[in-house]
Amino acid sequence: MKSWGDIFPHSLFTSYDPWFMWHNLLSILIDIFTYSNVHIVVNTLSLFFLLVLIHKHFENESKYDYASVTYIIVFSILYLSYFRYVLVRPDLLSGLYILYMLTLKNKFYLTLFVTIIYGPFYYLFFVYTGIIGLTYIIQKDWKSFLGTFLGSSIVLFIYLYIDKVEYLNTILNILNDQSLRMGLEVSEGAPLFNIFKNINYYILLPIFLFSCTIIIYLKYDYFSKNKVATFLLISSLLWTNQVRYYVLFLPLILVFVVTFFLNLNKKIFFYRVRKILYLVKKYIAYSKKAFIFYVIAIPYSIFIFSYAFSLDSRDKELDxxxxxxxxxxxxxxxxxxxxxxxxxxxxxxxxxxxxxxxxxxxxxxxxxxxxxxxxxxxxxxxxxxxxxxxxxxxxxxxxxxxxxxxxxxxxxxxxxxxxxxxxxxxxxxxxxxxxxxxxxx
Structure with a gap:
């Protein structure tokens, strides 16, 4: 594995590698599975955990038990939101970290452990752990907040201990990225809405923070009980201003949107939609055999999906x-x-x-x-x-x-x-x- 500075000469990158843990992990996997197959292994594991976490969030957010129909909805959300999770980059760990942390409640040691394990894999870990921490505060989940805060502090110490100067220079460049680009754009860094295209992040930050504070204050009863909604609101500055964050958070966004409509009162418009779902559920009840679903169907489906994706969908582009x-x-x-x-x-x-x-x-x-x-x-x-x-x-x-x-x-x-x-x-x-x-x- 090479550092960024070796691959990208005449850039602000140096021999310092802020992805060092991720690159070390890939090196180990390459030694075991070979260079040409490692992405299949990473994709399979990533998609499996993504599916399980989407399923967990759907069950937590939905007021109703849709039994076997749940699997159809979960697979659909996975299909619509998997893209960022098949790129062999540490971002996929950030997404899985967020999805998992939002399932925890009153878990000091577990949040501490997971944060310490995740942090060294991605140098911008504090962006995600910070939003997770704020979410815990609004939920008044002090144990989980303290675990996340302490874990983040330990990870920050690790980065500073390894190379304080280069790490801080890298973070400084990230903070100044908009000015360094001088009007250039990359597709994943483009805003979700054109209205934000020419507005500086430092102007947007206080606007979003103020707006989120007012919304949470006015609707505190709702946000104190809805962890996913709280996270999406706090992180809205990220996913509305850069497509990369929108794609990363898309599983949560889809879970929120789908469960919002499914949780609506039966007496209004979506009564008919839920009636159709009930009929579908009634006629495919055989898939309630959870053991078969988790042990056989999910691993097989994820592996085939990963394998097919790696072999077919990118072949023409790579050729x-x-x-x-x-x-x-x-x-x-x-x-x-x-x-x-x-x-x-x-x-x-x-x-x-x-x-x-x-x-x-x-x-x-x-x-x-x-x-x-x-x-x-x-x-x-x-x-x-x-x-x-x-x-x-x-x-x-x-x-x-x-x-x-x-x-x-x-x-x-x-x-x-x-x-x-x-x-x-x-x-x-x-x-x-x-x-x-x-x-x-």
């Missing part, structure tokens, strides 16, 4: 990037003109590759002139051939890959060749250039 396996890309630094999934495909097929930009698109090296070119290269108008040459020389790129995005980014091949940037291939909307180190300009 388009298999050329990165070729020897000419090994141990090369590649400059892309935009942050897109090609970067991750390249690293998947050829882990020796180094890429620019990094996964944190705004975290480019602190050089004002080069940062300006780097940012404009990824915007609609692009940069001139000479500016591109400057950036290529600065980052020491061996290969430049230009993805065609719009009519504004017109490349003059003659000018590029005179600058030592030679087109060698056009492949599925990508123009691939080889870089000559010494030329006569």
């Amino acid at each position: 388009s990037a298999k050329f990165f396996k070729n020897e000419e890309y090994s141990n090369k630094t590649i400059l892309f003109n935009s942050l897109n999934i090609d970067i991750y495909k390249a690293l998947y097929f050829n882990p020796t590759i180094k890429t620019i930009p990094s996964c944190s698109i705004g975290w480019f090296e602190d050089n004002k002139e080069m940062k300006d070119i780097y940012i404009r290269m990824q915007k609609d108008d692009g940069v001139s051939e000479k500016e591109l040459k400057k950036l290529i020389d600065f980052v020491g790129a061996d290969i430049y890959i230009h993805r065609l995005r719009n009519d504004k980014q017109i490349l003059n091949f003659k000018k590029l060749e005179n600058l030592g940037i030679t087109p060698i291939n056009i492949y599925k909307n990508r123009i691939i250039f080889n870089i000559k180190r010494k030329i006569n300009e």
Whole structure:
């Protein structure tokens, strides 16, 4: 396993690896199951625990016993919300941690233990443990709050003990990420609603905090008894402003929405909906055999789902990037003109590759002139051939890959060749250039 700084040169990443525990876990799993199969193992375990936790939350939130129909609803919620949980990233642990912690009540030692185990796997652990802690406070669950708080303190001490300076620098960059991006966006960092697109997080934070405080104060009786609703309200700043959090919390959002409608009084509109559910329940009562369901049906279904997902649903997408396996890309630094999934495909097929930009698109090296070119290269108008040459020389790129995005980014091949940037291939909307180190300009 490599650190972020090794994979993403000329970025604000260093040799420090804040995902060190997650990478160590993956290294162990790779030794056991091989590199090509480890994602199947992770997906299977993740989806199994996700299914069990969704089922637990549905039972807790629903006022009515839907018996076998519960399984249909739970599987449906899983199908609609699994995406973030099949990405082999520590975010999936954050989602499972949240789902599990929200099922606990008056558990000091258990919340302490689970938080200490989870925290070292994800450097932004405090975002999730903090929201969980606030949820416990509103629920007046002091034992669980103290366990979470103490566990978070211990985990923070671990990070600071390992490398205080680099950890704090990483957190500082996260807090300044919006300004570092200088208008650039990535799909998972985009807001759920366009109204928040151009508003600074530091302006939104007090607005959301004030609004949540007022809502909880006015409806305290409701929120003090509804843990999921409380968590979703407190975390609304995250999931309304970044799609990544919305997708991560989607299982809880769907559980809340579905149970909200199912819990409505029978005398109103949803009487007919519940009547249909009752008829369905009546005719598939054979699935009440919980032992068979949990021991056979769920593990088998999850494994097949994970296996099929890993083999089929991404095959066509991955096939388009298999050329990165070729020897000419090994141990090369590649400059892309935009942050897109090609970067991750390249690293998947050829882990020796180094890429620019990094996964944190705004975290480019602190050089004002080069940062300006780097940012404009990824915007609609692009940069001139000479500016591109400057950036290529600065980052020491061996290969430049230009993805065609719009009519504004017109490349003059003659000018590029005179600058030592030679087109060698056009492949599925990508123009691939080889870089000559010494030329006569």
